[in-house]
Amino acid sequence: xxxxxxxxxxxxxxxxxxxxxxxxxxxxxxxxxxxxxxxxxxxxxxxxxxxxxxxxxxxxxxxxxxxxxxxxxxxxxxxxxxxxxxxxxxxxxxxxxxxxxxxxxxxxxxxxxx
Amino acid sequence: xxxxxxxxxxxxxxxxxxxxxxxxxxxxxxxxxxxxxxxxxxxxxxxxxxxxxxxxxxxxxxxxxxxxxxxxxxxxxxxxxxxxxxxxxxxxxxxxxxxxxxxxxxxxxxxxx
Numbered sequence: 001x002x003x004x005x006x007x008x009x010x011x012x013x014x015x016x017x018x019x020x021x022x023x024x025x026x027x028x029x030x031x032x033x034x035x036x037x038x039x040x041x042x043x044x045x046x047x048x049x050x051x052x053x054x055x056x057x058x059x060x061x062x063x064x065x066x067x068x069x070x071x072x073x074x075x076x077x078x079x080x081x082x083x084x085x086x087x088x089x090x091x092x093x094x095x096x097x098x099x100x101x102x103x104x105x106x107x108x109x110x111x112x113x114x
Numbered sequence: 115x116x117x118x119x120x121x122x123x124x125x126x127x128x129x130x131x132x133x134x135x136x137x138x139x140x141x142x143x144x145x146x147x148x149x150x151x152x153x154x155x156x157x158x159x160x161x162x163x164x165x166x167x168x169x170x171x172x173x174x175x176x177x178x179x180x181x182x183x184x185x186x187x188x189x190x191x192x193x194x195x196x197x198x199x200x201x202x203x204x205x206x207x208x209x210x211x212x213x214x215x216x217x218x219x220x221x222x223x224x225x226x227x
Contacts, residue, residue: 004156036218043118044157044205044218089156099170100209101147102216104156 002027006090006105013080013112021075021108023064023090031092033057033066033073034102038087047075047088085112116140118219120206126225127196135191135222139208146189147216148181149205157205163189196226 007022025031035047035057048057053068064075073090090105119138127133139146145164149157150173160179162170165186174180178197183189193200203223207216 043220044207046215046217049215091156099145099147099162099164100214100216101159101162101170101173102149102157104158106154106156 002031002092002094002103004090004092004103004105006088006108009087009107009109011108011110013110015082015112015114016079017112019075019077019080019084019110021088021090021110023073023075023105025071025073025090025092027071027092027094029095029097031094032100033064034091034093035062035064035073035075036089036091036104038089038107040086044089080110080112082112082114085110118206118208118217120204120219120222122222123220124223124225126227128227129196129198131196131226132192132194133196133224135193135204135224137189137191137206137208137219139187139189139206140217141187142210143208143217144186144211145209145214146183147207147209148189148191149207150175151203151205151221153202160191160204193224196224198226200224201226 032051034049036044037047048059050057050066056065091102148160151157159173163183178194181191203221206219
């Protein structure tokens, strides 16, 4: 079945550091890929998405490129801020699924210190 | 507000009690999903509604879990005879249509003692 694997946290960084969170997937069809973010005390929010190979999703300085050859969708940000402290979830929606239900990774906690 | 709301935000139940968790989706959203998020894990799919029709309940872990959306708007997830392993955050998400961006509520944190 489909699955998403992302790097374990917590990831602790200093402000203005470069952030990478690795995400790889397995899927039977041609999935759409997502990054969701959960800030403390808040619900999951869509951060960015990509729907086909080589697409790049971007938002709020974050980027991720859909790499079919490596089945990866790594999240990157060039200069993090304290406000980026959150839990980040990689997810997929398989094209064989009619409803678009999401399969999530376990999440990666990111802590940014001043 | 215009977002997805869930109530209660926190629920403590004794083992064996029945609980009901409510989700109010964004107005006009046709599709509604329920997910279960165990501590330290990502959300896992439970069930899907399109309007009032429950089209997918493949993720419900046992027959103690059932969900309804009788008028195609508010949904209730009911857990009968709760067990400790039911302790989790239950998330609701809605979308305008199938295979669209899902908007999540804040979740209900259920603790079964």
